[in-house]
Amino acid sequence: MMSPPDFTSPTIFKTFNSIPSTLDNNAPSESYYLLAEIKENLSLTRPTLICSDLSSTSFALTWSDLNASPHASDVDFKGSGLKKGNCILLPNAKRTDSSDDVKQGKVVISGGRDEWEAQSGLRVIPGKLEKVVEVGQDWEFVVVEGEKKCGNCGKEGEELARCTGCRGVGYCSKECQVKGWTEGGHKSVCKIIKSFREIWP
Numbered sequence: 069m070m071s072p073p074d075f076t077s078p079t080i081f082k083t084f085n086s087i088p089s090t091l092d093n094n095a096p097s098e099s100y101y102l103l104a105e106i107k108e109n110l111s112l113t114r115p116t117l118i119c120s121d122l123s124s125t126s127f128a129l130t131w132s133d134l135n136a137s138p139h140a141s142d143v144d145f146k147g148s149g150l151k152k153g154n155c156i157l158l159p160n161a162k163r164t165d166s167s168d169d170v171k172q173g174k175v176v177i178s179g180g181r182d183e184w185e186a187q188s189g190l191r192v193i194p195g196k197l198e199k200v201v202e203v204g205q206d207w208e209f210v211v212v213e214g215e216k217k218c219g220n221c222g223k224e225g226e227e228l229a230r231c232t233g234c235r236g237v238g239y240c241s242k243e244c245q246v247k248g249w250t251e252g253g254h255k256s257v258c259k260i261i262k263s264f265r266e267i268w269p
């Protein structure tokens with residue numbers, strides 16, 4: 069199993085202000101991600117999500133070929149998981165600076181909705197930014213170690229039953245699974261672990 073990239077690295081997980089602008093000619097040689105939490109859906113004339121990055125800087129995420137009007141309600145952000153409280157992960161994103169000081173900077177995804185995944189590589193991680201970072205930083209401990217140890221009591225064994233949600237954590241007994249879900253807080257990270265396994269298989 070692959071591990072996610074190093075969540076403590078600011079050159080891999082960049083902020084809105086540290087990604088290159090569309091006017092920059094020197095693109096970074098290494099690939100990187102823009103990771104941010106969706107705070108608000110401000111779609112009026114154009115689908116627009118207000119996001120907050122790792123430094124709590126907010127920016128707008130919008131699409132070049134996608135107009136909400138006149139069918140704003142047809143834009144199924146929720147169905148794609150693009151909703152408040154979830155995170156977006158956008159590889160090699162570029163910033164479009166605004167000449168107008170009042171306006172917020174933005175990231176424009178080219179193409180319409182059907183092309184999101186194919187063209188931009190935009191992924192949704194179902195969870196808050198704080199939890200997503202926590203999972204990324206604890207991956208070795210929780211998931212890699214979790215291959216061998218019960219996710220609740222730490223008992224080692226070959227016969228660990230995998231969590232059916234994420235398949236990333238194992239438990240020695242039903243009791244441990246229940247405790248791990250509630251008291252252990254697995255409930256808040258299970259979907260995040262699942263999406264990490266899909267993004268970095």
Ligand SMILES: [Zn+2]
Nearest residue numbers: 218221240244
């Ligand atoms: Zn156990």
Ligand SMILES: [Zn+2]
Nearest residue numbers: 231233234258
């Ligand atoms: Zn799980």
